[in-house]
Amino acid sequence: MEREVTALIVPAIGAVAKIDAAPGTVLLDATGEPVEEVSEFFATMLACGASFSSLRSYGLALLRWWRFLVAVDVCWQRATRIEARDFVLWMRLVGPAGRRSGYAPATINHALAVIKMFYADRITAGDGPLINPVPDADHRTGRRSNAHHNPMQPFTPGLRAPFRQKMPERIPRHLPDRLFDELFATLRSDRDRALLAFYVSTGARASELLGVTVDRVNVGDQRIGVHRKGSSRLQWLPASADAFVWLRLYEQQTRRPDGEQALWLTRRRPVRPLTYSAARRMLQRANESLGTAWTLHDLRHTAAQRMVDDPKMSLSDVQWVLGHAHITTTQIYLRPREEEVVSRVLAHHRDRSERPTTPPPPPVDTAGYSAEVLAVLFGGPRP
Structure with a gap:
């Protein structure tokens, strides 16, 4: 039976919760109980x-799937590719809270990847359906495209698997x-100014910088230590002198509770570590006063673009600072931007219109030259 996905009412039930015991993140069902199969996954x-942050991202993707299955009255063990197809249609056409604008293609593809991994894990454990509801890409050799990709070469486009969305080519903003x-001028505190200065000078991700502790600040070497997303490895990133000046001003105004190691703290009591939501709200207030819509990730793009535009820095230097696994990821900052190309083309047209025209050469006066001399100069039969 065909479902009218645009008429579905997907209930906002369940949640993703953090727990102290392993695995640290659980998916709660409608009754508030952890879903055991998801915890095992x-x-x-x-x-x-x-990483623990990845588990939370997986949990949010599975939560959407769980809510959708409740709306269509299908338990997760009996989900088929029909449910997977309708789930993608719902994400494309309806989206969260019925706003009918749909999720972004990257969000849809991420959800499909997580659901596919979950069912593959459950099938291996002898639980769930015999066939994964999320299909694989049709590939004659049975191998994943770009499985042994050379990081020095661009990725070769392959056929998209069923239900996967076409990703638009985006230029970092x-x-x-x-x-x-x-x-910067609209920020209200030295803490916010220091945070912004570190974002645009280190190129760290929002969560990486917010996770810095006081023991990972090296003022003498002008570096700050962050744990990289995914690998969790510690990397000491250089920062600007202005960032450390604003950090010093922020620390002079902060009364740090005993034993608190987080570098970035809230300004209101009770004093606690600054969260991503609070940092994003700080930037939202500045956007509201300016009528803009900048994000914390745009600050990382700003740092990357500044470094790429510096002729003294190589692309591999920028790759190291940003923590990219492949240099092809860093190369996206080499793409020309529309407004910059338009400006240069208009300047080119202005230069051509203002350039003085070269006068035509004067006619050759053949008077006084013999026919034989002219034949030698310009060719032709001699008289």
Whole structure:
């Protein structure tokens, strides 16, 4: 039976919760109880090296799937590719809270990847359906495209698997210096100014910088230590001198509770570590006063673009600072931006219109030259 996915009422039930015991993240069903099969999947992913932040991302993707299955009255063990297809249609056409604008293609593809991994884990454990509801890509050799990709070469496009969305080619959005100065001037505290200065000088991700502790600040070497997303390895990133000046001003105004190691703290009592939501809200307030819509990730793009535009820095230097596994990821900052190309083309047209025209050469006066001399100069039969 065909479902009218646009008429579905997907209930906002369940949640993703954090627990102290392993695996650290659980998916709660409508009754508030952890879903045991999902917890076992999370335990497997954690044993395979997944980070705790990745588990939360997986949990949010599975939560959407769980809510959709409740709306269509199908238990997860009996889900088929029909449910997977309708789930993608619902995500494309309806989206969260029935706003009818749909999820982004990257969000849909991420959800499909997580659901596919979950069912593959359950099938291996002897639980769930015999066939994964999320299909694989049709490939004659049975191998994943770009499985042994050379990081020095561009990725070769392959056939998309069923239900996967076409990803638009996006150019990273960065703040020009003038707009960044306007944004910086609207901030209300030295903490916010220090945070913004570190974002645009280190190129760290939002969660990486917010996770810095006081013992990972090296003022003498002008570096700050962050744990990289995914690998969790510690990397000491260089920062600007201005960032450390604002950090010093922030620390002079902060009364740090005994034993608190987090570098970034809230300004209101009770004093506690600054969360991603609070940092995002700080930037939202600045956007509201300017009428803009910059994000914390745009600050990372701004740092990357500034470094790429510096002729003294190589692309591999920028790759190291940003923590990219492949240099092809860093190469996206080399793509020309529309407004910059348009400006250069218009300047080119202005230069051509203002360029003085070269006068035509004067006619050759053949008077006084013999026919034989002219034949030698310009060719032709001699008289």
